[in-house]
Amino acid sequence: MALLEAHDIDARYGDVRAVTDVSLTLDQGELLALVGANGAGKSTLLRVLAGAHRPFSGTVAYQGEDVTRLRDFERNRRGICLVPEGRRLFASLTVRENLLVGGGSQRSGRWDLGTVTDALPVLAPLLDRNASQLSGGQQQAVAIGRALMSNPEVLLLDEVSLGLAPIVIDELYASLAPVRETGLGIVLVEQDLERTLAVADRIVCMLEGEAVLAGTPATLTHEQITDAYFGHAIALHGGTGDDAAAAGSGGGRW
Numbered sequence: 220m221a222l223l224e225a226h227d228i229d230a231r232y233g234d235v236r237a238v239t240d241v242s243l244t245l246d247q248g249e250l251l252a253l254v255g256a257n258g259a260g261k262s263t264l265l266r267v268l269a270g271a272h273r274p275f276s277g278t279v280a281y282q283g284e285d286v287t288r289l290r291d292f293e294r295n296r297r298g299i300c301l302v303p304e305g306r307r308l309f310a311s312l313t314v315r316e317n318l319l320v321g322g323g324s325q326r327s328g329r330w331d332l333g334t335v336t337d338a339l340p341v342l343a344p345l346l347d348r349n350a351s352q353l354s355g356g357q358q359q360a361v362a363i364g365r366a367l368m369s370n371p372e373v374l375l376l377d378e379v380s381l382g383l384a385p386i387v388i389d390e391l392y393a394s395l396a397p398v399r400e401t402g403l404g405i406v407l408v409e410q411d412l413e414r415t416l417a418v419a420d421r422i423v424c425m426l427e428g429e430a431v432l433a434g435t436p437a438t439l440t441h442e443q444i445t446d447a448y449f450g451h452a453i454a455l456h457g458g459t460g461d462d463a464a465a466a467g468s469g470g471g472r473w
C-alpha cells in the first residue's frame with residue numbers, strides 16, 4: 220500500500236483548469252519531485268494533496284484511508300504537512316513560537332524543539348528572534364522546522380529554494396538529507412532541474428495541468444525532461460524510455 224495515493228485529480232479555480240486527470244503515488248521514504256513550468260499546476264496539486272484546495276474530482280488516499288473530504292488541519296493531524304510557497308510564518312512571533320505552532324498537531328514522534336534544531340542547526344541561535352527579522356533562507360528553515368514539529372509522515376515542499384542564494388539552498392538541501400533518512404515521504408516542487416535530478420527518487424513532469432512524463436532520474440534523459448517541461452511532442456507521444464511510454468497522454472498512474 221502506498222503512503223499517499225492521488226487518483227484522477229482534477230482541480231480548478233472557477234473555470235480555470237489547473238490540474239487535469241493526474242494520478243500519482245508516494246511510498247514511505249520516497250522523494251517524489253514535481254517539475255514543470257510556471258502555471259503547470261504543481262502548487263495546486265500539492266495543495267490538493269494537503270487538503271488546502273478541494274479538487275473538482277478525484278480522490279486522495281493516505282495510508283489506505285480516503286482523506287479527500289478532510290480539511291488541511293485534519294490531514295495535518297494525521298501526518299500530512301505542507302510547507303507552502305512563500306513560507307507564511309507568523310511575522311510577529313519568535314522562531315521558537317513559530318516552531319511550537321507546528322507542534323500544535325499534537326502528533327507524537329521524533330521531532331521536538333531539540334531534534335528540529337539539531338537537524339536544522341541554523342535555527343538554534345535564532346530561537347528568540349522575531350520571524351520578521353530573518354533572512355529568506357532562515358525563514359525557509361523555520362518553515363521546514365515548523366512542518367517537522369508536526370511529526371509528519373508526508374512532507375509537501377513547495378519551492379523551498381525560491382529567491383534564495385545558491386549557497387543557502389545548498390545548506391537547506393544538506394539539512395534535508397538526515398530528515399529524509401527518518402523515512403518520511405516527500406513531495407517536492409523545485410524549479411532547479413539539476414538539483415531535482417540530484418535528490419529525487421522519482422520525477423513527475425507536469426505540463427498545463429497534466430502529468431506528461433514520469434520516471435526515475437536514471438531512466439529519464441535530460442532531453443525527455445526538458446521536452447516535457449516545455450511541451451514538445453516527445454513527452455506526450457512517448458519517448459524512448461519505458462516510463463515515458465507509460466506516461467501516455469497524461470492519465471497515467473505513477
Ligand code: ATP
Pocket residue numbers: 232235236237238255256257258259260261262263264
Ligand atoms: P508556479 O511555479 O508559477 O507556482 P505551478 O506549476 O505551481 O506554477 P499553479 O500555481 O498550480 O502552477 O497554477 C496552475 C494554474 O492555475 C495556472 O493557470 C494559474 O494561473 C492558475 N491559478 C493558480 N492559483 C490560482 C488562483 N488562486 N486563482 C485562479 N487561478 C489560479
